[in-house]
Amino acid sequence: MNVDPANAADTPFEVYNPLEEPRRVHGPQDELNTQIGAPAPNSDDQASFEQQLNDLNPDDVDSVYPTSASVPIAANSAAASSSSAPGAAASESSRYPAPSFVSARAQLAATLMGATLQELKNEIALAEKQSARWALARDNGVDRDRIFDNIAASTYLKLHRFQNQDSDCKPRTEDTTSAISHVRNTARDHSSIGDPLERYPLDLARQAGWHMRGKTASPFVSLVEDPSKLSVSRDHWARAIANNADKLHTYVVPKSAVWTPDDVLSSIGLAMNVEDSDNIDADVDLMCSLGRTPTSETERLFLGGNLESYRVASKDNPFKRKTGE
Numbered sequence: 470m471n472v473d474p475a476n477a478a479d480t481p482f483e484v485y486n487p488l489e490e491p492r493r494v495h496g497p498q499d500e501l502n503t504q505i506g507a508p509a510p511n512s513d514d515q516a517s518f519e520q521q522l523n524d525l526n527p528d529d530v531d532s533v534y535p536t537s538a539s540v541p542i543a544a545n546s547a548a549a550s551s552s553s554a555p556g557a558a559a560s561e562s563s564r565y566p567a568p569s570f571v572s573a574r575a576q577l578a579a580t581l582m583g584a585t586l587q588e589l590k591n592e593i594a595l596a597e598k599q600s601a602r603w604a605l606a607r608d609n610g611v612d613r614d615r616i617f618d619n620i621a622a623s624t625y626l627k628l629h630r631f632q633n634q635d636s637d638c639k640p641r642t643e644d645t646t647s648a649i650s651h652v653r654n655t656a657r658d659h660s661s662i663g664d665p666l667e668r669y670p671l672d673l674a675r676q677a678g679w680h681m682r683g684k685t686a687s688p689f690v691s692l693v694e695d696p697s698k699l700s701v702s703r704d705h706w707a708r709a710i711a712n713n714a715d716k717l718h719t720y721v722v723p724k725s726a727v728w729t730p731d732d733v734l735s736s737i738g739l740a741m742n743v744e745d746s747d748n749i750d751a752d753v754d755l756m757c758s759l760g761r762t763p764t765s766e767t768e769r770l771f772l773g774g775n776l777e778s779y780r781v782a783s784k785d786n787p788f789k790r791k792t793g794e
């Protein structure tokens with residue numbers, strides 16, 4: 470979504486109705502004006518929009534929050550500038566409903582930007598403020614709490630980690646790479662080879678698998694869904710962590726940054742190559758080892774160096790054994 474802050478405040482959000490006027494997609498970049506129905510190919514607004522489109526680089530986007538007041542860009546520039554046309558009266562009913570706009574912005578913040586819960590709330594409040602400039606009276610307002618609850622429930626996962634220090638949530642490698650950067654990198658890897666069957670790239674899946682088997686020099690951080698189960702695990706190393714850590718921290722993280730044992734195992738199984746004599750034996754050993762990992766521990770891996778930003782609570786470890794026990 471491109472937004473022109475200089476002109477967006479006065480621009481209504483309108484949706485193009487394909488039944489009103491059929492259009493032909495020509496393809497070349499220099500025909501972009503024709504494709505989106507711009508009224509004047511050389512207009513200042515259109516030139517600014519095209520420049521932003523050409524300059525856009527997802528890796529350079531650090532925040533979803535505009536630096537100045539803005540509202541959504543018009544999807545149909547022709548309709549936005551032709552209020553005197555015979556069909557202008559109908560355009561009033563084609564405006565994007567404010568609740569839908571706010572919900573869409575919140576979903577983008579969560580999935581494309583990896584927003585924390587507080588950032589998600591801020592984005593919802595900002596989107597509501599923007600939509601108020603052009604929303605129809607019949608929208609009946611925006612229920613920010615409902616939108617937040619829906620997005621949080623569908624896009625985030627609550628996990629726990631036993632720690633002694635607040636900083637004990639950094640991976641041992643790639644600790645400066647954010648979770649959303651890893652998500653984008655994985656998406657690029659997959660897009661470059663089409664639509665692979667495995668969910669995770671093989672090299673990373675191997676690292677994740679060995680991390681779960683104790684080789685933690687990786688870009689992952691271990692957490693659990695149910696901390697009480699780790700405290701009674703059959704794995705004495707896991708049980709020792711739960712019984713000796715000082716604190717129990719709670720994190721709410723985007724699901725896109727969470728790796729599960731089942732997905733790691735299936736990714737290795739689908740991607741391993743029997744003709745790869747250098748790795749096939751190690752891959753088979755790893756799969757057998759993962760197959761023996763107790764699933765009752767509910768272990769999950771977070772891929773990213775910014776887990777701390779998703780912390781929502783911290784308390785004394787209720788499973789810590791007292792001295793002498």
